[in-house]
Amino acid sequence: MAMIAVLALLLDALIGWPDAVYRRIGHPVTWLGRLISALDRALNKGALRQAKGALTVALVVAAAAIPAALVQVWLGPWVAAVLAWPLVAARSLDQHLRAVARPLAAGDLPAARAATAMIVGRDVTRADAPALARASLESLAENASDGVIAPLVWAAIGGLPGIAAYKAINTMDSMIGHRTPRHEQFGMIAARLDDLVNLIPARLTAVLIALASGRRARGALRVAWRDAPAHRSPNAGWPEGAMAGALGCRLSGPRVYADRVAEEPWLNAGAPDPQAADLARGIALTRRAVALAGAALLAFALI
Template sequence: MGPLFTVLVLALVLDAVCGDFPWLFGRVPHPVVWVGNLIAWFEKRLNKPRYGGRDRFLRGSLTTLAVIACAVSFGGVIQLISSFGGIFRLADILLLAILIAQKGLYQHVKGVSVALRRDGLAGGRAAVSMIVGRDPQSLDQAGVSRAAIESCAENFSDGVVAPLFWYVLGGPIGLCAYKAINTLDSMIGHRNERYLYFGKFAARLDDVVNFVPARIAGGVICLAAGIGRKTSGADAWKTMLRDASKHKSPNAGWQEAAFAGALDLSLAGPRQYGAELVEDPYIGDGRRDADASDIDRALKLYTTSCILNAAWPVVLKMTWVGLV
């Protein structure tokens, strides 16, 4: 437990201090950028409109496996370095701090709240367009605020809980494999004409690797809501269990429903993506007229959730070791 606990604590502290390491990755590409460039290289050469659906699926699957293999190889090098122990564990700490998005997510969501207060709706739309894919011009103040809160909820799992989960189970190899899968899904896992077949394997694989972390994230949020002020843990649990399945994603609904219940809001609902209107149901039965103050409440809930999230990996690792 000792080395794992030390790595987790130091990595989370380093992330809290440095965030996205702008002083470093303003000069050199971020590892996720490397992965993204590799995906784009494969996609440009293998995803041609002239290919049929089956062919594009096989080519997309090959792309997915090749990118994961490269990420696993890099993780294996870090794992080998860290296996020497002592100061060499700094490689683990730095990798985890870089690939977790705890402070970065907070800053991006907080930016929406600040922009709404300082620059009004136009500023809020500009800020939220940096973290969501929907058409910002279709959003009023409540829509901007709900979009920021939904992003905070969903990315708590993808950017914070899941990286820790896969690091605990698989070390740097598991962490790098997860980030590769998550990046693949974000780039080619879309249900549009270009990626429906090419990215299908990556999208389904992302659903699989996020299945357990998403539910852990939902539970952590509910616990945090019970601890926090002006949030309801009981309502978070009730709404999560009732409404999680309403989300089109098999995983994202757990976090969004927990946030909705905790904050007494209604999230999701109809959304505009370019020319496409997605008629999703609302999650939660609270207010729809969210504003900047609700974003700030969501960030307090997120901060408490992050603190609690630092504890469960040690318990999981101890249980895992006991089982095997």
């Protein structure tokens, strides 16, 4: 199973998901998204919304995992690795963050705001350079866990059905796992299940980020251990805290959404705000962390 994860990561690093392929057939996550949207429209109304949400979770996970399991049994691990490839998002994450880092380093705030708005949900229309760097680094750390390390972990555990089930759960959380009047009950099971399947990967991501930071590893782990429990998410605070400690800057804190200001606690409070150069350092740090994960998986597969 670990070799499936290694090969999927290698294919993603070399090729990514080409735009020409996306324009022609979309992406497995978009296919899942259409199914989730259809079930949301059909079931998220009337009474028993939490039960209907649980049914949605079961249907979406089954729709992802059962065909994946059949493919792996019938066609073998090499085909499974190729099909797992688009479910690892290391290259895409790197590209999206570099799209912010370039204009931010050049002082082009409008372009940096536009690129940041593509990867975060908060309002960045009036954000200054430190706020843009902070938002982007938080997205980088969280998505290093959700988009790269967690899929690799579940591929190593369960092969193609493992990574497919994980992506189904994670996509449901991003679409319906919100504390809004419409989704608070319907998306509750999806959100709780996403918390569960990311429990170990988020902490593993924090360790990998710390190890990749070299001499700052102990400080990175100390910040994550101390500050992650205060984060609004039971998981995201771990990689974000490690990133803050590794770079020697503060992350999280108050942020503006469309209709409110969220007074979030700081990670690594007392440290300075990140600057444009810190975003570039964070991207390089994440690359090293992912490389460490790949090396560990390869060693495990060979053993």
